[in-house]
Amino acid sequence: MKLKTLAKAMLIVSSLALVVGGITACTKNKSASSGSHKDIIIVDNGEDAPTLDPALAQDTQSSRVIYDLFEGLVSFDQKMQTIPGLAETWDISKDQLTYTFHLRPGIKFSDGTPITADDVVFSLQRLVDPKTGSPYNMLGSNIVNGQAIIDKKQPVNSLAVLALDKNTVEIKLVHPDASFLAICAMPNLGIISKANLNKYGNDWTQPGKMVNSGAYNLTERVIKGYILLSKNPYYYDAKDVSINQVKFMPIVDYSSSLNQYKSGNIDITYSLPIDQYKTIKRQMPLEEHTVTQEGLYYYDLNMTLPKFRDNPKLREALSIAVDRNALVKVVLGQDQIPSYSYVTETIEAGKFAGLNYDWANWSRDKQIAKAQQLFKEAGYGANNPLEISISYNTNDLHKKVALAVGSMWQEVFGEKSIQVTIANQEWKTFLKARNTANYDVARDGWIADYDSVDSYTNLYQCGNPQNNSKMCNKEYNNLLTQAQKTANPEERVDLIRKAIAIAMDEYAIIPLYQYTYFRMISPKVKGYDIKDNHLDHVQSKWYKF
Amino acid sequence: MLKFILKRILVSIPTMLAIITLVFFLVHMTPGNPFDGERALSPEALAALMHQYRLDLPVWQQYLLYLNDLIHGSFGISMKYLGQSINQLLFPDNMGGFWVTLQLSVYTMIVAVPLGIIVGCYAGLHKNSIFDKIVVASNIFFTAVPTMVTGPLAVLLFAVTLQIFPAGGWGDGDFMHVFMPVAILTLAYTPTIAFVTRGSIIDVLNSNYIRTARAKGLPTHKILFKHAIRPTLLPVISVLGPMFAGILVGAVVTEQIFTLPGLGILTTNAATNRDYNMIMAITIFGSSLTIIFNIIVDICYMLLDPKIKQ
Numbered sequence: 094m095k096l097k098t099l100a101k102a103m104l105i106v107s108s109l110a111l112v113v114g115g116i117t118a119c120t121k122n123k124s125a126s127s128g129s130h131k132d133i134i135i136v137d138n139g140e141d142a143p144t145l146d147p148a149l150a151q152d153t154q155s156s157r158v159i160y161d162l163f164e165g166l167v168s169f170d171q172k173m174q175t176i177p178g179l180a181e182t183w184d185i186s187k188d189q190l191t192y193t194f195h196l197r198p199g200i201k202f203s204d205g206t207p208i209t210a211d212d213v214v215f216s217l218q219r220l221v222d223p224k225t226g227s228p229y230n231m232l233g234s235n236i237v238n239g240q241a242i243i244d245k246k247q248p249v250n251s252l253a254v255l256a257l258d259k260n261t262v263e264i265k266l267v268h269p270d271a272s273f274l275a276i277c278a279m280p281n282l283g284i285i286s287k288a289n290l291n292k293y294g295n296d297w298t299q300p301g302k303m304v305n306s307g308a309y310n311l312t313e314r315v316i317k318g319y320i321l322l323s324k325n326p327y328y329y330d331a332k333d334v335s336i337n338q339v340k341f342m343p344i345v346d347y348s349s350s351l352n353q354y355k356s357g358n359i360d361i362t363y364s365l366p367i368d369q370y371k372t373i374k375r376q377m378p379l380e381e382h383t384v385t386q387e388g389l390y391y392y393d394l395n396m397t398l399p400k401f402r403d404n405p406k407l408r409e410a411l412s413i414a415v416d417r418n419a420l421v422k423v424v425l426g427q428d429q430i431p432s433y434s435y436v437t438e439t440i441e442a443g444k445f446a447g448l449n450y451d452w453a454n455w456s457r458d459k460q461i462a463k464a465q466q467l468f469k470e471a472g473y474g475a476n477n478p479l480e481i482s483i484s485y486n487t488n489d490l491h492k493k494v495a496l497a498v499g500s501m502w503q504e505v506f507g508e509k510s511i512q513v514t515i516a517n518q519e520w521k522t523f524l525k526a527r528n529t530a531n532y533d534v535a536r537d538g539w540i541a542d543y544d545s546v547d548s549y550t551n552l553y554q555c556g557n558p559q560n561n562s563k564m565c566n567k568e569y570n571n572l573l574t575q576a577q578k579t580a581n582p583e584e585r586v587d588l589i590r591k592a593i594a595i596a597m598d599e600y601a602i603i604p605l606y607q608y609t610y611f612r613m614i615s616p617k618v619k620g621y622d623i624k625d626n627h628l629d630h631v632q633s634k635w636y637k638f
Numbered sequence: 639m640l641k642f643i644l645k646r647i648l649v650s651i652p653t654m655l656a657i658i659t660l661v662f663f664l665v666h667m668t669p670g671n672p673f674d675g676e677r678a679l680s681p682e683a684l685a686a687l688m689h690q691y692r693l694d695l696p697v698w699q700q701y702l703l704y705l706n707d708l709i710h711g712s713f714g715i716s717m718k719y720l721g722q723s724i725n726q727l728l729f730p731d732n733m734g735g736f737w738v739t740l741q742l743s744v745y746t747m748i749v750a751v752p753l754g755i756i757v758g759c760y761a762g763l764h765k766n767s768i769f770d771k772i773v774v775a776s777n778i779f780f781t782a783v784p785t786m787v788t789g790p791l792a793v794l795l796f797a798v799t800l801q802i803f804p805a806g807g808w809g810d811g812d813f814m815h816v817f818m819p820v821a822i823l824t825l826a827y828t829p830t831i832a833f834v835t836r837g838s839i840i841d842v843l844n845s846n847y848i849r850t851a852r853a854k855g856l857p858t859h860k861i862l863f864k865h866a867i868r869p870t871l872l873p874v875i876s877v878l879g880p881m882f883a884g885i886l887v888g889a890v891v892t893e894q895i896f897t898l899p900g901l902g903i904l905t906t907n908a909a910t911n912r913d914y915n916m917i918m919a920i921t922i923f924g925s926s927l928t929i930i931f932n933i934i935v936d937i938c939y940m941l942l943d944p945k946i947k948q
Binding site: 144151223225230244295318345346526 | 685794912
């Protein structure tokens, strides 16, 4: 009996093992790490890329992979300057409304078929086509008829992007745009193969089907597992692409990422665990990189609420009362830069620097005195305390900031004069509440897509879907429209500076700090010049071992 | 027997329908939609996406269309991984999704179940011995200390410091990649199995028919294997069903710590991203598994306990 039972048990266990073994054998594909680690770079992408379709990408993760897979007419260098991409040269008309791009001769997609002006026209039409549902279709809104196509008022083929011949594309703009070349270098304007898309329809982004115009092509993809790219032999600059394979890992947990980095599993991390930041910086100063990011962290004041809308002094008092230096140095401590303006100092190489509030350089005591005075003038005090609630999406960092700002307000105005509650919300619930102005004060932030002050100025325009404070100043909008129309670069900067000053006087948002991002880079990875990469645009073709 | 199984399956159909209906409407009532993001979409782009995913229709119409899809064996298209079919995401052609979780849970069960039962039996037979006390204490310890703690500790020790195993990833499902996550899950589940077995065998050994068997002068091993083992295993099996289904539907923390492309990660992602179709698919799949395992547990019960058979 004993033996029989044992034999039965053995039988069950071994059949289970066989089943699992079978599954493993069936599902096993070519090994992802087939090349030696010398030929392959393993990069943590922070999360899995939701899409590899350039038109549909709207997040850092997708964009990062798309930069390797597709190239636009224009590309970025490591200092975020525009350089020739698939177009070797371009001419800009005097009125800055017509761009003529000349494609590199003989360029090919990863399947060996030629890249033609027709593919460029197709790619740009697809971006603005309402059927595509591109979250970034506004990148094409300045092309003649672009906005009308987005609004379904014109057919897609009316877009003013014309193939003059096989290698020449002409694009006509509605108004001059100093950042149009940078827009052409965005991942959403990566050139895709018309023939490939027509052949496979919705399935075209699958490995084995996708055809690429960038330095790499898609080899394998396991959702939540990895994305493996291999060098595209038909890429025009293939001889200068040093690394044969790039593997993107979606490591959500920053501590896991750091552990994998330390054990040599990955070569570049996506970020760092906040609580270990200082230790890592001290222990591995050469491998840890902190980079100032082109983005602002700020608080929205809900301008649809009478208490804020009708009381500019209260809004100003709340902004002055926040000690940004303490917030950045003591509370966060990750080299963020205190912010006193509606745009960053770094955007467009400092053209909009120095627009800070005049109280930014005052002593803390003077700031406090001014804030207290304004608060009193606004009608609040121990007899009429202000009740205010700060909303944020559940996250340690947002919580830290909310607690700090709340306690600064209480310290400056007195606990009897202001009652602050902080309320965390689940991500999507928070987004909904913030977008529909269902909050008092809400955490907000914006990271610029390309090096243009428009990234920030658009945020404060009446009716912009991203304008969460719902401020609306007609004069501000008019100045921006004027700036858009002018072809004179100096006049443009003047007009925009004037506009920003007007917006800042509204005190509808409280700018807090400029972001930083962090990355561990293995010493064996050369060629990645991260220091000035404020926009965090990276292409694997830059890496070398 | 067959009649019993058929009856159970028939009973589970309305249960499933109730689950599908409830989850469908709950999910669609939750604030926020799949396409909300830090960057607000333009109204046109949002309208296009809503239309593409039928979200512009009244909810009851969406519900009926969804049921129609289900009958045709389709879970729909993901709203997070735009354009990817849920069937492909859950059951991909290559490694990933359910296949990873299935291997992870089967390997864990292969190790944890025999180990737990042997350890539990030994502890129960030697009640109050040092070994028994260790089993009881380790059950409390590993129940209190979750994989969230043991996982990173193991990674730190075996991957970062000693560099024996990789710190994460599933590789090709090879031994080196699989070892640590399976070991961590085994560590988490074995003490529970051992503890239940121990309690059960102590109860059984105290029962009258075992005392009778002893009185008859039967040798210990005969008492154990002929009389005690079957009733001992009954409560253990009832624990194993839900446990196995639990790991299958998502060893979320373990998958996150070791960056495994399994179902757990897909589940948490689906919920935070309001990927309606993915949430529905995982709920339906998870509920079916639970129902199936409960039926299997019942069958095992019938095989082990003749009283139920009658």
